[in-house]
Amino acid sequence: MSEQARPKVAVHKFSSCDGCQLALLNMGDDLLALSQLVDIVHFAEAGPVDEEQEVDIALVEGSISTPEDIERINGIRQRSKYLISIGACATSGGLQALRNMADTDNWVRSVYPRPDYLSVLDQSSPIADLVQVDLELWGCPVNSGQVIAALRDLLSGVTPRVDVQPVCMECKRQGVVCVMVSRNEPCMGQITRAGCGALCPSHGRGCYACYGPAEQVNSRAVSEHFIEIEVPVEEIRVKFGSINSNAPAFKRARDS
Amino acid sequence: MNQEQKFLPRHDLDRLLQQLKEESYNCLGPVVRDGAIQYLPITDSSDLPAGVELDQVPAAYQLEFTDGDRLFNWSNGPQALKPLLFRPRENIWQVQRDSSGNLAFSQADESVEPTAVIGVRACDLAALELQDRHFLVPGAEDPHYKKRRDSLLLIGVDCSQPSDTCFCVSTGDGPDLRSGFDLAMTELEDGFVLRAGTKRGQKILDALNLSAATETQLQQVAIQSEQATARQRRLLPDAGVQKLLLQRPEHPHWQNVAERCTACGSCTSVCPTCFCFSEHSETNLDASVSQQVREWSSCFIPNHSNSHGHPVRADIASRYRQWLTHKLAGWQEQFGRSGCVGCGRCISWCPVGIDITQEVNKLVEDTG
Numbered sequence: 001m002s003e004q005a006r007p008k009v010a011v012h013k014f015s016s017c018d019g020c021q022l023a024l025l026n027m028g029d030d031l032l033a034l035s036q037l038v039d040i041v042h043f044a045e046a047g048p049v050d051e052e053q054e055v056d057i058a059l060v061e062g063s064i065s066t067p068e069d070i071e072r073i074n075g076i077r078q079r080s081k082y083l084i085s086i087g088a089c090a091t092s093g094g095l096q097a098l099r100n101m102a103d104t105d106n107w108v109r110s111v112y113p114r115p116d117y118l119s120v121l122d123q124s125s126p127i128a129d130l131v132q133v134d135l136e137l138w139g140c141p142v143n144s145g146q147v148i149a150a151l152r153d154l155l156s157g158v159t160p161r162v163d164v165q166p167v168c169m170e171c172k173r174q175g176v177v178c179v180m181v182s183r184n185e186p187c188m189g190q191i192t193r194a195g196c197g198a199l200c201p202s203h204g205r206g207c208y209a210c211y212g213p214a215e216q217v218n219s220r221a222v223s224e225h226f227i228e229i230e231v232p233v234e235e236i237r238v239k240f241g242s243i244n245s246n247a248p249a250f251k252r253a254r255d256s
Numbered sequence: 257m258n259q260e261q262k263f264l265p266r267h268d269l270d271r272l273l274q275q276l277k278e279e280s281y282n283c284l285g286p287v288v289r290d291g292a293i294q295y296l297p298i299t300d301s302s303d304l305p306a307g308v309e310l311d312q313v314p315a316a317y318q319l320e321f322t323d324g325d326r327l328f329n330w331s332n333g334p335q336a337l338k339p340l341l342f343r344p345r346e347n348i349w350q351v352q353r354d355s356s357g358n359l360a361f362s363q364a365d366e367s368v369e370p371t372a373v374i375g376v377r378a379c380d381l382a383a384l385e386l387q388d389r390h391f392l393v394p395g396a397e398d399p400h401y402k403k404r405r406d407s408l409l410l411i412g413v414d415c416s417q418p419s420d421t422c423f424c425v426s427t428g429d430g431p432d433l434r435s436g437f438d439l440a441m442t443e444l445e446d447g448f449v450l451r452a453g454t455k456r457g458q459k460i461l462d463a464l465n466l467s468a469a470t471e472t473q474l475q476q477v478a479i480q481s482e483q484a485t486a487r488q489r490r491l492l493p494d495a496g497v498q499k500l501l502l503q504r505p506e507h508p509h510w511q512n513v514a515e516r517c518t519a520c521g522s523c524t525s526v527c528p529t530c531f532c533f534s535e536h537s538e539t540n541l542d543a544s545v546s547q548q549v550r551e552w553s554s555c556f557i558p559n560h561s562n563s564h565g566h567p568v569r570a571d572i573a574s575r576y577r578q579w580l581t582h583k584l585a586g587w588q589e590q591f592g593r594s595g596c597v598g599c600g601r602c603i604s605w606c607p608v609g610i611d612i613t614q615e616v617n618k619l620v621e622d623t624g
Contacts, residue, residue: 030541033540033541033542034541036542037541037542148541149538151541152539152540152541152543153539155543156539156543161536164557164558164559165521165554165557165558165559166518166519166520166521166557168520168521168522168525168607169520169521169525169552169554169557172344172521172522172525172526172552173344173345173525173551173552174344175294175335175339175344176290177289177290177291177292177294177334178317178334178522178605178607180315180607181315181316181317181604181605181607182290182291182292182317182318183291184316187607189520189607190518190519190520190522190607190608191518191520204290214519215557215558216518216519216558216572218514218515218516218517218518218519218572220515221515221516221517221518221608222518222608224608225315225607225608225609
């Protein structure tokens with residue numbers, strides 16, 4: 001993608017909390033720099049609304065959870081040269097994928113006085129389940145640095161660097177004392193993808209796996225160690241079944 | 257070197273620190289932070305961990321606070337000297353684009369000040385010697401490492417309280433300081449027996465103008481050393497046996513370890529001799545500046561063995577095997593000795609408590 005041509009960028013939203021769009025808005029000066037490099041044609045949270053335009057790069061936040069979503073994402077895919085799904089909802093189905101484990105009709109009836117107004121799918125799905133995704137940026141939410149690095153790489157015409165190493169590597173590089181070894185704090189960092197900068201362990205808490213499964217997920221080894229340090233089984237299940245519950249590696253762990 | 261040993265009374269320890277300051281050294285020493293002993297800046301001896309003892313077992317590191325006076329009554333912290341010299345992450349060069357599009361390359365230029373590290377262990381120094389051999393290959397010295405290495409003054413302390421995880425006796429690297437120190441200390445109840453290892457160390461020792469250590473004090477030093485040696489229970493097979501690992505790539509025990517290992521890379525990160533790194537460039541959004549970043553890597557993470565976009569070692573068993581065979585057997589050919597100094601960090605800081613000594617012994621069983 002040449003810089004002269006001013007590539008067009010769109011930011012789309014599906015089922016989500018908008019937090020990943022905020023990661024873009026929180027770029028600060030870089031957002032101004034970005035606006036000089038690309039034409040942001042659609043970004044509802046920031047102002048411009050023109051979902052129908054053909055674009056070079058589409059950033060997609062949120063999961064697919066209604067029949068209309070399926071139609072929309074197919075259209076977006078057709079109109080986008082390069083599609084990046086951003087955040088836990090778009091990459092794994094998100095927190096709302098907890099409903100994948102339950103009876104959706106039952107939920108809907110118990111929460112809404114007029115469930116007939118709703119049209120929902122039985123499952124909350126990641127974007128890649130529906131259309132081809134060129135790059136996934138995991139995280140709940142993604143951080144500005146990830147998005148900037150990916151966009152810069154694309155503008156330079158190189159393949160974006162994908163970090164799949166575990167959070168432990170980030171902790172060790174930052175000199176964070178392992179919270180599990182020194183304080184028996186159950187931590188998912190060993191099997192969670194890096195990218196957050198070891199945010200929770202650096203504040204003395206175990207990792208919540210916001211950035212999804214690392215490349216290797218030996219969930220049995222982790223679970224057995226959690227049991228050894230007396231973490232209740234129900235709590236272990238929750239660790240694999242929260243923000244990224246629908247990510248295949250965590251799903252398998254939870255079901256086993 | 258004059259091997260005469262001197263005695264520094266406990267209440268005079270600050271004289272040593274003062275002397276270092278007068279010689280313009282920044283002082284780093286063992287400090288308790290976030291539940292662990294870490295080398296951090298100190299101003300005087302009150303920053304040191306008085307009465308702190310340590311319990312290390314596989315996957316657990318627990319400090320105990322007693323009202324004792326001893327400052328070095330523990331074995332080691334989560335990191336040796338490695339992060340001070342081989343930085344976990346650093347910019348090594350950068351390139352800038354000016355308004356007419358010309359590129360200017362420059363080497364990262366970190367200012368380095370003379371630094372004295374107090375409390376260094378024998379295992380730390382044995383590991384440092386191996387890191388030196390890797391990063392200071394004559395004619396191909398790593399300039400970033402070298403600059404920091406040259407600024408370092410090392411004041412070691414003989415280890416009197418090895419942990420359950422320690423096995424430096426078995427690797428021949430401790431518990432007493434053997435070499436690589438400028439000044440060595442042995443802590444006794446009422447003070448420290450000091451000996452110099454270099455001219456710089458001797459100069460500091462001379463400036464303190466101390467009386468010679470007594471026969472009784474030297475006897476106490478010897479007894480303490482014997483006791484520290486006797487405390488260690490873990491054993492690594494000797495170098496010849498470690499080489500057997502290379503002949504057993506298909507041993508079923510590699511798979512057995514893989515079932516317990518989470519490939520998190522903690523062992524390689526806390527290992528004081530592991531030196532693998534990766535580099536990548538970080539470019540700002542308008543592409544006017546790009547930094548070349550070097551950071552610790554690990555043979556347990558996928559891109560470590562990437563070739564043509566795919567990891568050659570795709571599963572945990574092959575990664576653990578790579579780590580162990582390189583560390584224990586491959587290093588013998590590279591460096592003339594095994595890459596393990598018996599500090600035990602990979603045992604205590606492994607989040608699931610895998611014990612290198614047990615695994616190796618299983619892998620080399622049936623040597624006949």
